[in-house]
Amino acid sequence: MDRKIKVLIAKPGLDGHDRGAKVVARAFRDAGFEVIYTGLRQTPEQIVNAAVEEDVDAIGVSILSGAHNHCFSEIMNLLKQQSIEDILVFGGGIIPEDDVKFLKGIGVSEIFGPGTPTDDTVKFVRANLKKDN
Amino acid sequence: MSFDAALLGKFINGEKRACARIISIVENRRKGFEEYLKQLQPRARGAYVIGITGPPGVGKSTLINRLAAELLKDGNSVGVVAVDPSSPFTGGAVLGDRIRMGEISMNSRFYFRSLSSRGNLGGLSEAASDVVRILDAFGKDVIIVETVGTGQNEVDVIESCDTVVVVLMPGTGDDIQAQKAGILEIGNVFAINKSDRDGAERTLRELQTMLHMNPMSEYETRIVMTKSNIGEGISDLKDAILSHRDYLNGTGKMAEKRSARNVNEMTRLIRAKIIGKVESLMDSDREYMKIEGDVRGGRLDPHSASARLLEYIDDKLFVSKSKGERNG
Numbered sequence: 001m002d003r004k005i006k007v008l009i010a011k012p013g014l015d016g017h018d019r020g021a022k023v024v025a026r027a028f029r030d031a032g033f034e035v036i037y038t039g040l041r042q043t044p045e046q047i048v049n050a051a052v053e054e055d056v057d058a059i060g061v062s063i064l065s066g067a068h069n070h071c072f073s074e075i076m077n078l079l080k081q082q083s084i085e086d087i088l089v090f091g092g093g094i095i096p097e098d099d100v101k102f103l104k105g106i107g108v109s110e111i112f113g114p115g116t117p118t119d120d121t122v123k124f125v126r127a128n129l130k131k132d133n
Numbered sequence: 134m135s136f137d138a139a140l141l142g143k144f145i146n147g148e149k150r151a152c153a154r155i156i157s158i159v160e161n162r163r164k165g166f167e168e169y170l171k172q173l174q175p176r177a178r179g180a181y182v183i184g185i186t187g188p189p190g191v192g193k194s195t196l197i198n199r200l201a202a203e204l205l206k207d208g209n210s211v212g213v214v215a216v217d218p219s220s221p222f223t224g225g226a227v228l229g230d231r232i233r234m235g236e237i238s239m240n241s242r243f244y245f246r247s248l249s250s251r252g253n254l255g256g257l258s259e260a261a262s263d264v265v266r267i268l269d270a271f272g273k274d275v276i277i278v279e280t281v282g283t284g285q286n287e288v289d290v291i292e293s294c295d296t297v298v299v300v301l302m303p304g305t306g307d308d309i310q311a312q313k314a315g316i317l318e319i320g321n322v323f324a325i326n327k328s329d330r331d332g333a334e335r336t337l338r339e340l341q342t343m344l345h346m347n348p349m350s351e352y353e354t355r356i357v358m359t360k361s362n363i364g365e366g367i368s369d370l371k372d373a374i375l376s377h378r379d380y381l382n383g384t385g386k387m388a389e390k391r392s393a394r395n396v397n398e399m400t401r402l403i404r405a406k407i408i409g410k411v412e413s414l415m416d417s418d419r420e421y422m423k424i425e426g427d428v429r430g431g432r433l434d435p436h437s438a439s440a441r442l443l444e445y446i447d448d449k450l451f452v453s454k455s456k457g458e459r460n461g
């Protein structure tokens with residue numbers, strides 16, 4: 001059986017704008033990925049728990065509320081606590097340049113801003129996977 | 134990577150991540166996956182397996198969330214295996230059943246796993262029954278299996294589960310539909326969800342009529358009205374399901390059913406392996422190509438060609454090889 005790449009698309013925080021998350025989920029599906037979509041208003045704990053249970057290769061976090069620094073920090077901390085190092089974490093949303101630097105500093109691999117072609121995101125994830133099973 | 138004893142050790146210790154990883158290895162048929170299943174076999178505790186099936190959009194996932202919450206409240210450890218369809222074009226899938234799980238997803242006695250059907254048409258995925266076995270060995274008391282949204286003929290679920298719940302909603306078809314063979318024949322319990330909608334009573338009557346006309350069954354199938362969005366009827370549903378379990382246990386049918394399931398699974402695997410062998414032969418074999426060419430060009434009819442090929446395959450894959458093994 002072919003190796004299937006699994007991506008969790010997560011939507012933390014209180015904003016209800018999940019159009020972007022859904023477009024990205026669809027793009028991954030069309031590229032042959034298995035996408036787990038968790039729905040709106042997930043806590044970092046729920047996101048990391050879902051990533052563990054589903055044994056995903058990557059977590060894509062869509063966030064538009066402005067709480068990105070907080071949410072990503074929580075997610076990265078929870079992953080670290082469980083010594084999970086083989087899950088790629090990337091993000092999307094409206095995130096200022098300075099914050100992007102901060103997020104990359106805590107281990108987020110890439111942030112895709114508005115207008116990024118979905119192909120670029122898919123290619124990036126495919127090229128940067130950490131798991132091999 | 135092949136079999137990893139340390140990973141199995143972590144699984145036995147109850148580590149969720151190890152369980153998740155072993156499920157992936159088995160689902161992806163990675164090298165050494167059979168060894169995990171072999172090692173887990175003696176750890177199977179005979180978890181009770183409930184299958185939930187029904188057309189898309191009737192509320193299966195929401196119902197499972199409510200049902201799982203009730204079962205957790207009773208002190209059970211609960212696993213859910215939810216299958217969603219894969220795209221026939223790209224093989225990709227969006228697995229969205231998790232959206233409905235809400236707060237129970239953080240319960241430490243709960244484990245939820247999404248599976249893509251990966252091209253399988255029977256309503257489950259090829260690995261679904263393996264995942265059930267793994268969760269059983271992981272210590273789950275009850276495992277709920279959710280099929281893809283089904284039409285009329287996706288009945289694989291009956292093979293993997295002890296009790297099958299068919300979920301319907303009002304207005305999904307007239308009485309002619311209700312007489313069709315398929316998923317309506319496999320329910321041990323029926324739930325009419327969204328029962329506050331128009332036509333619920335009618336759906337109930339039609340279903341009752343259909344079930345009374347089924348002389349095959351000695352068990353009186355129960356129909357439960359539910360509103361999963363507000364949690365109404367869920368404890369009735371749970372009672373109906375558990376009373377079917379008690380019936381199975383009381384009549385010895387549970388053990389019978391599970392033995393048959395084991396054997397069915399073995400024959401299914403043999404069938405798949407033989408097909409795989411034949412297909413890989415067909416990929417490259419010159420004799421096959423020749424006969425295929427004759428069929429393609431209309432020089433030979435498909436029946437004669439398949440008879441000739443079967444003889445050839447038999448000779449090539451089975452007869453000569455088994456002789457060789459005996460000699461060697």
